[in-house]
Amino acid sequence: MKVRNLVFTKNFCQILQLKTYVVFLVSTSILLQSGFASNQVLIIGGAGGDKSFYDRFWKATSRFHNILVHNYGYDSDQINFLFEDNGEDPTIVDGRSTKRNIENTLNRISHNIGTSDRFILFWVGHASKSEIGLKLNLPGRDLSLLAVSKLINNVSVKEMVLICDFPFSGRVIPLLEGKNRFIVTSCTARERHARSGFSNLFADTLENEPSTIPLVDVFATTQDLVEKWYRNDGSYQSEHPQIGSGGEKASLGDVVSEKQQVVAVGEHRIEKIVKRAREQKKLPDSMAVVLWESDTFDVNEDSSYEHKRRRIVQILNRDGEKFGTVSIPYMRNNDDVTIHHAWTLKKDGKRVNLDRSKITKDLMPPEAIELGMFVDARLQQFTMPEMSEGCIIDYEYSSRARGHLLRGDFWHQIYFQTEVPIKNYQLIVKIPVKKNLQYAVHGRNIKPNIVGTTHARTYTFQIADIPALSKEPLMPAIQDVAYSISLSSLDSWHRLIEWYTTLIREQDQVTPAIEQETKKLLYGAFTQKEKIKRLFYFVANNIKYVAIELGIWAIKPHAASRILEEGYGDCKDKSTLLRTMLAVVGIKSYPVLISAGESRRVVREIPSLSYFNHMILAVETGKNNDLIWLDPTAENCAFGDFPSENQDRWTLVLDLDDNNLGQGQQPYRFLKSPATTADRNLKRIKTEIRVMDDFSVKVSQEITLTGDFNTRIRNRLKHRNNQKFLRDLINLNNRAELTRADTSNLDNMASQLKLWLDWNCADYTFAIGRQFVLNLPWVDLPYAELMTSSQRVNPIFLGKTSTFEENISFSLPLQFQIESLPKDLQIRNQTGVLDVSTSRQKRSASIKRKIQFNNSVIPANQFSEITEILKVASVKENTRVLLNKKTEK
Numbered sequence: 001m002k003v004r005n006l007v008f009t010k011n012f013c014q015i016l017q018l019k020t021y022v023v024f025l026v027s028t029s030i031l032l033q034s035g036f037a038s039n040q041v042l043i044i045g046g047a048g049g050d051k052s053f054y055d056r057f058w059k060a061t062s063r064f065h066n067i068l069v070h071n072y073g074y075d076s077d078q079i080n081f082l083f084e085d086n087g088e089d090p091t092i093v094d095g096r097s098t099k100r101n102i103e104n105t106l107n108r109i110s111h112n113i114g115t116s117d118r119f120i121l122f123w124v125g126h127a128s129k130s131e132i133g134l135k136l137n138l139p140g141r142d143l144s145l146l147a148v149s150k151l152i153n154n155v156s157v158k159e160m161v162l163i164c165d166f167p168f169s170g171r172v173i174p175l176l177e178g179k180n181r182f183i184v185t186s187c188t189a190r191e192r193h194a195r196s197g198f199s200n201l202f203a204d205t206l207e208n209e210p211s212t213i214p215l216v217d218v219f220a221t222t223q224d225l226v227e228k229w230y231r232n233d234g235s236y237q238s239e240h241p242q243i244g245s246g247g248e249k250a251s252l253g254d255v256v257s258e259k260q261q262v263v264a265v266g267e268h269r270i271e272k273i274v275k276r277a278r279e280q281k282k283l284p285d286s287m288a289v290v291l292w293e294s295d296t297f298d299v300n301e302d303s304s305y306e307h308k309r310r311r312i313v314q315i316l317n318r319d320g321e322k323f324g325t326v327s328i329p330y331m332r333n334n335d336d337v338t339i340h341h342a343w344t345l346k347k348d349g350k351r352v353n354l355d356r357s358k359i360t361k362d363l364m365p366p367e368a369i370e371l372g373m374f375v376d377a378r379l380q381q382f383t384m385p386e387m388s389e390g391c392i393i394d395y396e397y398s399s400r401a402r403g404h405l406l407r408g409d410f411w412h413q414i415y416f417q418t419e420v421p422i423k424n425y426q427l428i429v430k431i432p433v434k435k436n437l438q439y440a441v442h443g444r445n446i447k448p449n450i451v452g453t454t455h456a457r458t459y460t461f462q463i464a465d466i467p468a469l470s471k472e473p474l475m476p477a478i479q480d481v482a483y484s485i486s487l488s489s490l491d492s493w494h495r496l497i498e499w500y501t502t503l504i505r506e507q508d509q510v511t512p513a514i515e516q517e518t519k520k521l522l523y524g525a526f527t528q529k530e531k532i533k534r535l536f537y538f539v540a541n542n543i544k545y546v547a548i549e550l551g552i553w554a555i556k557p558h559a560a561s562r563i564l565e566e567g568y569g570d571c572k573d574k575s576t577l578l579r580t581m582l583a584v585v586g587i588k589s590y591p592v593l594i595s596a597g598e599s600r601r602v603v604r605e606i607p608s609l610s611y612f613n614h615m616i617l618a619v620e621t622g623k624n625n626d627l628i629w630l631d632p633t634a635e636n637c638a639f640g641d642f643p644s645e646n647q648d649r650w651t652l653v654l655d656l657d658d659n660n661l662g663q664g665q666q667p668y669r670f671l672k673s674p675a676t677t678a679d680r681n682l683k684r685i686k687t688e689i690r691v692m693d694d695f696s697v698k699v700s701q702e703i704t705l706t707g708d709f710n711t712r713i714r715n716r717l718k719h720r721n722n723q724k725f726l727r728d729l730i731n732l733n734n735r736a737e738l739t740r741a742d743t744s745n746l747d748n749m750a751s752q753l754k755l756w757l758d759w760n761c762a763d764y765t766f767a768i769g770r771q772f773v774l775n776l777p778w779v780d781l782p783y784a785e786l787m788t789s790s791q792r793v794n795p796i797f798l799g800k801t802s803t804f805e806e807n808i809s810f811s812l813p814l815q816f817q818i819e820s821l822p823k824d825l826q827i828r829n830q831t832g833v834l835d836v837s838t839s840r841q842k843r844s845a846s847i848k849r850k851i852q853f854n855n856s857v858i859p860a861n862q863f864s865e866i867t868e869i870l871k872v873a874s875v876k877e878n879t880r881v882l883l884n885k886k887t888e889k
Helices: 024-029 051-072 099-112 145-153 170-176 199-210 215-233 269-278 318-324 366-371 493-505 512-521 528-542 560-566 571-584 658-662 709-718 721-731 784-788 860-874
Strands: 002-008 013-019 038-045 079-083 118-124 125-128 132-137 159-165 181-185 288-299 306-313 325-331 335-346 351-353 360-363 377-383 392-401 411-415 422-434 438-442 450-454 456-465 484-488 591-593 616-620 626-629 648-653 668-670 682-691 695-708 737-743 752-761 767-770 772-777 802-811 815-820 825-828 832-840 846-851 880-885
Touching: 002 860, 024 099, 024 528, 038 051, 038 099, 051 079, 051 118, 051 199, 051 422, 051 456, 079 099, 099 145, 145 170, 145 366, 159 170, 159 199, 170 181, 181 215, 199 215, 269 288, 269 306, 269 392, 306 318, 318 325, 325 392, 335 377, 335 880, 411 456, 493 648, 493 668, 512 528, 528 571, 528 626, 560 571, 571 591, 571 616, 626 658, 682 709, 695 709, 695 846, 709 721, 709 752, 721 737, 721 802, 784 860, 832 860
Parallel strands: 038 079, 038 118, 118 159, 159 181, 288 422, 682 802
Antiparallel strands: 002 013, 125 132, 288 306, 306 392, 325 377, 335 351, 335 392, 360 377, 411 484, 422 456, 438 484, 450 456, 591 616, 591 648, 616 626, 648 668, 682 695, 695 752, 737 752, 767 772, 772 880, 802 846, 815 880, 825 832, 832 846
8 A cells, every 4th residue: 555745845835755565365366467466657747737638637647547456457656657746536636747767667577577566657748849859748857759668678577568649759759669468559650630539539448348459359349430530520630640560468456346346436425325225124205316426527727627417316206207308518610529328227226328329319399399499509318228217317418619709718507406306416616726617596596616737626415305496386587596607717707708798889880771770660750759759669679580609699799781682580680780771870788688587686696608598789879878678589568668578687798889999988888777667567458247047148358468468479379370369368268159249550669558348148147046146257267376385595586577457247137136346445565566446336347456466586485465355355145246137026
């Protein structure tokens, strides 16, 4: 075993190794492999220079170390591991890979090793040409290849394995080739590139192929992987692995049995978690339990990164099997996905591996299909095999991304709460040491453990016993309530916005065609408001919404001239065209980034574009710095209204004026988008009922819609079966006959929409004993699903403020008289209003009901207040009129 003393001086820490060898009788079969008295290994990781190479060198060398220990039974004292610094696991590193340490180690090995032994060298690093030949780049002074070759030639052994991954590494072969010497290099003697990471691909082969595979076959497989890497990258192959002519039968040693294999560090904890779950007698009251979940992000200087994700889930019933359908998101032409393992551990201990032929690739996300979008986003999908109650599924995959468009920076949103409990979650983020990670944790107060190396800084977040997310009706988007961590390498918004505005600014050039079309549209418009209105309606209604968001165009708008010419575009395109046309007549406007839809959470302390999914426009009015907020994709939204999915949320308003920047002003500002008051979102229904002698009714209704109701129902009437939709709108009895359905002009974008409906229904009034019941045709009570529970965990997301007004009047034939009407009511609280008032004459009456909701989002602690309004409004006595027949005298 190894004993290390850390000796600290003023400027450095040096690791002194005191090696003692303890020989156990039971380990003789490991140390004396295949007739070799002792195997000695030297693993060297050279100077990385930057984080991406440092990570590659560490990954390759540490993996090779672990393969020797876990798969071939090497004792740590047989391995000499020299690296640039202590690496990410100081317990396996013996010292720094300096010129002096390498020379001393090779001299010691040549002195102690015997002629019947095996020597293995695994060298990964940089190299450069010089006047004296090839120099191997190390921390401090470099070491020439000639000097290294002389030291290696002094090592006299039965078998030698040399694996070299550095530029021009093919020069090793003529210097060291010989009988029983297996030599492989990452490239030829003339090739300086090592982009594919030959040594890591070599380690991949050792891990994925049977441990008994000959090294010659390992090389051949790795050679194929290098070719495949360049094909996938789409670049010219600039490195060609080489193999020497000797050592065809060489190996790394005898493979240890599965029972002897050492479990990798970190797996012990996971094994214990899985074992404990399998042994528990009483299963949790849930469809499933996530036993382990982890995300690892390894980010390089150029913002390329690898995201590795592992999830282990215990399935407790059939409903829980949905966790076995795995979707892996990736970006086409940018991300490379690798599925490392996927298996089901059945209750009897049998492990069933995923049949990889059943993995479906290149799937379009359902959301993109639904919206008709052309995007690079794709999914790989598979279903875990042979799931059943009590089984455990375990899968791990990684995705290598070429990086963000803002080169050198990184941002991401991670959510780690779901509808079932999570026992253990771990997030690891490794970034270049030159960068600082900005982070914000939502839901739990956790701090990361931070460890630094020469080129990288690693942040590890760990959390246990995450409760299941309460799923409730009308709850906010999962992204707004689930535990999450926001990450960014940017320390301010300024650089991000400065870069992004350059993408937008060059697309708003005024061309003669744009100028001509603008003047044509504004002929006869004299006020600024009228000009804005006309241009808004033109872009909203005449430029078709088509989202082609491939490559850079996912965030960059097309040129305004192209949008006008082709007649279509996405939200960025339509906003750019409208902004350009407004500029023709001197009206200033600002692009606005916004999170539209249900999710509205923006962490303003953490700079990132990942919060935003939509672009709209804010237009200056010239009065008191007021802005008119316009969404050019809302083709059925009246000017002056604002779509509810854009309201009351933080937005990023961008200023593209270079003059303002020259005056020291920020190119952006955070503003809350406006929220419409409840009286602006109105659904008013005036209903007149005539009760006939035969108990039938004849009904006339006039419906007035404003605000969001106007926008949505106008849109539905333009694109749906009007009869069916209108019946659903007023909750019309199936027995009723709709005899009239008229609307105001759907194409005239007025601030209100009118509907006129007439319908008849036989036997509408019915008898209960001596009484007769006239059910009032109230429209379905809004948000009635809230009454299904008595308590609340999450806020209530209504989506908009709103007012529902209904005025029902009825008249009776001579044979009937009114026995009882709904009671007058009035409830006013923080969430809204319920007003019911009645008036009656001899054979007629009217009932007015107003329900108003004052906030689009209601805190959970006000749940009882909103349900009070709903419950009182739904009481049977408040929804019907009781009649009786006049008795004849």
